[in-house]
Amino acid sequence: MKPIKSLSLFFVMSLTYLSCDKFEYNHYQVDLSEEYMDINQQNINRLRNSGSDTITLALIGDSQRFYEGASIAVDRINKIDNLDFVIHTGDLVDFGIQKEYKLIHDILKEIKAPYITVIGNHDLIGNGSKVFREMYGPYDFTFTFNGYKFIYLNTNAREFNFSQNVPDISWLDQQLADTSSYKQAIVVNHVPYDNDDFNPSLRDDYFNTINKYPNTLISINGHNHNFAFRPSMAGNVPFLNTSSPENGEFVLLKIWDDKFSYRLVTN
Numbered sequence: 001m002k003p004i005k006s007l008s009l010f011f012v013m014s015l016t017y018l019s020c021d022k023f024e025y026n027h028y029q030v031d032l033s034e035e036y037m038d039i040n041q042q043n044i045n046r047l048r049n050s051g052s053d054t055i056t057l058a059l060i061g062d063s064q065r066f067y068e069g070a071s072i073a074v075d076r077i078n079k080i081d082n083l084d085f086v087i088h089t090g091d092l093v094d095f096g097i098q099k100e101y102k103l104i105h106d107i108l109k110e111i112k113a114p115y116i117t118v119i120g121n122h123d124l125i126g127n128g129s130k131v132f133r134e135m136y137g138p139y140d141f142t143f144t145f146n147g148y149k150f151i152y153l154n155t156n157a158r159e160f161n162f163s164q165n166v167p168d169i170s171w172l173d174q175q176l177a178d179t180s181s182y183k184q185a186i187v188v189n190h191v192p193y194d195n196d197d198f199n200p201s202l203r204d205d206y207f208n209t210i211n212k213y214p215n216t217l218i219s220i221n222g223h224n225h226n227f228a229f230r231p232s233m234a235g236n237v238p239f240l241n242t243s244s245p246e247n248g249e250f251v252l253l254k255i256w257d258d259k260f261s262y263r264l265v266t267n
Contacts, residue, residue, distance in 0.1 A: 036102060040137045043114030047085060047145055055146055056082050058113075058265075059251040061089030061190070061222030062244035063104055064122050069245030070107045072267045080252065083113045084145070087253075089222030089242045090120025090156075090190030096128020101135055116143075120190040120222065121156040121197060129159075140168055142175050148217075148255060149182035151175050155189040155206075155221075157199035167198075169205045176213045184217040184258050192221040192241060210237050218260060220253075227251060227264050 058077045063070045077086065088108070093100035108115050119139050123132050132139075139154035153167050160166040167189070176185055191197045193206045210216050219239045227243040240262060243249035248267040253260060 036105060036135055038137050039105065039135055040116050040141065043085070043116050044143045046114040047143075049146055050082060050084060052082065054082075054254055054256040055084050055148060056080065057253045057255070058083060058086045059089065059220060059240070059242040059253055060086065060245065061242040062091040062120070062225050062246065063088070063108075064091045064094035064100075064120075066245040067103065067107060069248060069267070070104065072248065073245050073250050074107060074110050076265065076267050077250065078110075078112050085113050086111055086115035087150075087188055087220060087242075088115055088117035089188065089220060090118045091122045091222060092117060092120065093128065094122050094125075096123060096125035096131060098127075098131050101128075101131050105135070116150075116152070118152040118188050118190055119154050119156065121159050124156055124159040140171055144182055147183040149175070149185045151185055151187045153187060153189045155191040155193070155198055157191070157202070158197045162199045162201070164199075164201070167202060167206060169202055169209055172206070173209050173212070176209065176216060179213055179215045182215065184215050184255070185213070186217055186255075187219045187237075189219070189221050191223045192239060193219075195223060197223070207236075211235075217255070217258065229262065 058080060060073055077083065092104050117136060119132050119136070122128070140152065142149060142151045144150070151172065153172055155167045157163065157166045187210055193203050210219055216237050219237055220242065221239065222242050224241050225244040225246055226241065227249060228241040230239040232238040240251065242251050243264065250265055252263045252265050
């Protein structure tokens with residue numbers, strides 16, 4: 001009987017171990033504490049008007065896998081005086097796994113100023129779409145700060161099989177249309193409109209919509225992992241592509257009197 005008991009005990013212990021292992025490393029689990037839920041809205045609620053006419057922002061993106069670089073960027077960003085908030089242009093993570101999301105948030109939450117992120121294409125991989133919704137909230141959303149309207153828009157068309165509502169041009173148009181309710185609009189997305197991952201059938205509609213209203217100041221995006229700036233030409237809205245912690249860089253953006261300036265900062 002002793003060998004049978006020993007075997008039974010081993011079997012039970014093995015099942016317990018496997019069960020715990022499955023629970024710990026299940027790539028598709030979404031089991032979040034309150035600390036890790038609705039982070040975008042939590043950080044929007046933290047925004048405070050500094051009383052200055054100038055808005056100071058740090059722009060980062062594509063932090064996927066680059067945890068050391070992200071930590072260095074956080075330290076550098078925390079040295080910026082009068083920083084109002086940080087715009088993250090998406091691809092927080094690489095494989096859409098909850099553990100990745102928690103790891104990068106644990107780094108980014110050390111920024112003294114609030115950070116607010118748009119969704120990236122890698123954030124949608126696997127179960128990432130569900131994790132993002134629970135951790136950060138809606139894919140498309142807006143908020144107003146110091147009279148400036150920030151419009152965060154999902155442009156990751158490839159992950160939605162180039163659906164006709166990604167990006168949601170009608171929603172974007174509605175957010176921009178009431179120009180009397182804001183001074184200037186800043187449009188934030190991940191995939192730039194001229195990238196192959198942007199819906200080609202909506203490319204012209206997007207470009208025409210952001211240029212349709214005179215109050216649109218700039219379009220900010222990520223995805224390319226490299227800094228680039230396309231200035232306004234013939235009155236069109238300028239485009240700014242943020243860099244990645246992979247390169248040890250981020251962008252410092254200042255907005256005032258319906259104008260802006262930018263500077264690439266090396267960690």
